[in-house]
Amino acid sequence: MSALAALIRRDVRIALRVGGGALIGVLFFLTVTVLMPFAVGPDLALLSRLGPAILWLGALLASLLTLDRLFTADHEDGSLDLIVMSRTPLELACAAKALAHWLAAGLPLIIATPALGLLLNLDGAATFAVALTLLAGTPALTFTGMIGAALAVTMHRGGLLLAVLVLPLSIPVLIFGVAASQAAISGPLSFGTPFSILCALSLISFVIGPFAAAASLRHGLD
Amino acid sequence: MTLTDLANPTRFLALTTRILPWLAGATTVLLAIGLYQSAMAPDDYQQGATVKIMFIHVPNAWLSMFVWGVMSVAALGTLVWRHPLADVAAKAAAPIGAAFTFLALVTGSLWGRPMWGTYWEWDARLTSVLILFLMYLGLIALWRSVEDPSRAARAAAILTLVGAINIPIIKFSVDWWNTLHQPASVFRMGGPTLDKAFLWPLLVMALAFSLLFITLHLAAMRNEILRRRVRSLQMMQASRVAFSSEVGAGSRDGHASNEIGAA
Amino acid sequence: MRLSGRNLKCVRGGREVFSGLEFSASSGEALAVTGPNGAGKTSLLRVVAGLLVPADGAVALEGGEAELSLSEQAHYLGHRDALKPALSVLENLSFWREFLGGRPEDAGQCLASVALDHAAHLPAAYLSAGQRRRLSIARLLSVRRPVWLLDEPTSALDAAGQDLFVRLMRDHLGGGGIIVAATHLPLGIETRNLRMEGAK
Secondary structure: OHHHHHHHHHHHHHHHOOOOOOOHHHHHHHHHHHHHHHHHOOOHHHHHHHHHHHHHHHHHHHHHHHHHHHHHHHHHOOHHHHHHHOOOOHHHHHHHHHHHHHHHHHHHHHHHHHHHHHHOOOOHHHHHHHHHHHHHHHHHHHHHHHHHHHHHHHHOOOOHHHHHHHOHHHHHHHHHHHHHHHHHHOOOOOOHHHHHHHHHHHHHHHHHHHHHHHHHHHHHOO | OOHHHHHOHHHHHHHHHHHHHHHHHHHHHHHHHHHHHHHHOOOEOOOEHHHHHHHHHHHHHHHHHHHHHHHHHHHHHHHHHOOOOHHHHHHHHHHHHHHHHHHHHHHHHHHHHHHHOOOOOOOHHHHHHHHHHHHHHHHHHHHHHOOOHHHHHHHHHHHHHHHHHHHHHHHHHHHHHHHHHOOOOOOOOOOOOOOHHHHHHHHHHHHHHHHHHHHHHHHHHHHHHHHHHHHHHHHHHHHHHHHHHHOOOOOOHHHHHHOOOOO | OEEEEEEEEEEEOOEEEEEEEEEEEEOOOEEEEEOOOOOOHHHHHHHHHOOOOOOEEEEEEEOOOOOOOOHHHEEEEOOOOOOOOOOEHHHHHHHHHHHHOOOEOOHHHHHHHOOOHHHOOOEHHHOOHHHHHHHHHHHHHHEOOOEEEEEOOOOOOOHHHHHHHHHHHHHHHHOOOEEEEEOOOOOOOOOEEEEOOOOO
16 A cells, blocks of 8 residues: 555656646646637637537546656656566556546646636636536546556557547547536536436546556566 | 856856845835825726726736747847856746736736626737736746756747747737627727826836836846756765765865856 | 576567576576677566566576565566656655565665765756666665566676675675676676577
8 A cells, every 4th residue: 555655656746846747738728728719719608608518628638648658757767667566466556657647637627627617708607517527537537548558658659649549438538528517507407417427437447447557568568 | 247247147146136125125115106106096987996907907918028028038148149147037037927927817807807797808918918828838837847957948948039929920810810700899908098197107017017027037047046056066966976985075066156057 | 495497488579589498596696697689688587577478488486475476576677777867866765665565674774875875865867877776776775575687787887886786786695685687797796607699
């Protein structure tokens, strides 16, 4: 247990230090959101209708693009070899790394949501609903994205390939995340149903993500 | 005291130690006068007391662009003249510029609130300020993502100059985009003609904020120089371990105090 | 305790690196793996570490802790230092000490024994190649593991560093440990030699 805590502590610390780049994800989120009105026009009524979708797309892209270095950094400096050899099961180590990544890169996105909601003319309740769905949904993005990050180590490639691999996997999260926020704002649908499914998707990814990532890392080392 | 004298960081530190208290004092006095005059200024017949936000907003908006200008000059200093203090000046200015830009955004949206009924409207001017803010944040991220300051300096200098060329283009595009979607401008910041009762406090406030920037900038440059000295001392300490265990006492300490860092 | 490999075969990228390889080392023994570049020294170490799966044969550790696998009882010192430049020297070492578990030793003591205690609170980015290597060696000391797998351990070290490392290896062997080292240079300790000739 203390081994996992040490791993989480180390990864969060590195992410927050110079060169870590945890906050670049938030900056990306902010920039993507600001770009949207230039594409669809500054009509506030339209923006508030599209708001949840824009925020979800921004958060999706931001959390996936920062995942790129999740395992490759450790692979390049040899840390990954030692993590594989250690007495901590690799699945748990992967889960700990994903959790650390979510704490450093995912949580700031949710904290930034209210400011962005203001730009998109969302009222308090709507912003709260979007933030809540992001809180429930972004762990699923991180834990599914982790599989792609582990495959990137195997293939010595990251970046766009990672995005192409992982984006289709995150479609269900996007569907139910946006549906739940829309339901809370206006929709005839009840908030509970899509939100429960969103939580279920996160729980499933907690199981599938670490096992798939560990399996691909084990076979990918050379 | 010429520019080459100032290039020596030690001289710069000595000089700023003497100047900074006076600058801080002058800033405080001017700010006090400016705030008093702003408070005494009459209400606008249309906007009421809300117009007084202008006395904070306009100086901040002015500085948000002025600081980018300062950084552009510093960027030229880094790339063309290789002035040793140029990248220190550029790095120290970025967070201050971002702070002024952020204040311009906040005061702008507070000012707009009674007019628009919402805190944010994709108004051409405010949107331009928002993009400028994003560019400041990107620049700070660039400074933070490279550990070696002299290597980061060149990248940041190029980005700053590209930004300086692009900002007018962005501003023009945003204006065009905005008029395309909203032909009738509902509300204009400041207005074309300004009564003398507003003009004087505004000028005093602009001057006070400019002085505030100079004070903060010099103080931040001092911090940056000291931070780089600590860094180079640490690097020497790291290499001295090997020295002391093999060659003997490290004799290189003496140079530390005259170096700016790993430039 | 006895580490042995029987009939090992390693295939990488469709190319047979070595086959029919046999070796053994008992407590207190060091095995020096020598041979030309590309002979498969690093591959052999990675097979022993459990990082590569051999195409044939097996590596076994007799007399170790029964419920632990070989790689869980081994330290691997590869070409790459497994250090994070953003963390301080002490933070780097403390992380591996906590993460690897087992019986932890005092971190400050470990740094002192590789002559890095002066630099404990400096970022690892400021270290030279030789100092980074010393810090990796401190990792071997920070958690006790009976088997040390070393890949060119002395390559970046200066004379003083090599002396220091020889002393540490002697201590480890004296305590009943096993060392398998891939090397071009003489290690400075008594070794059994395993000569690898490269692909046929």
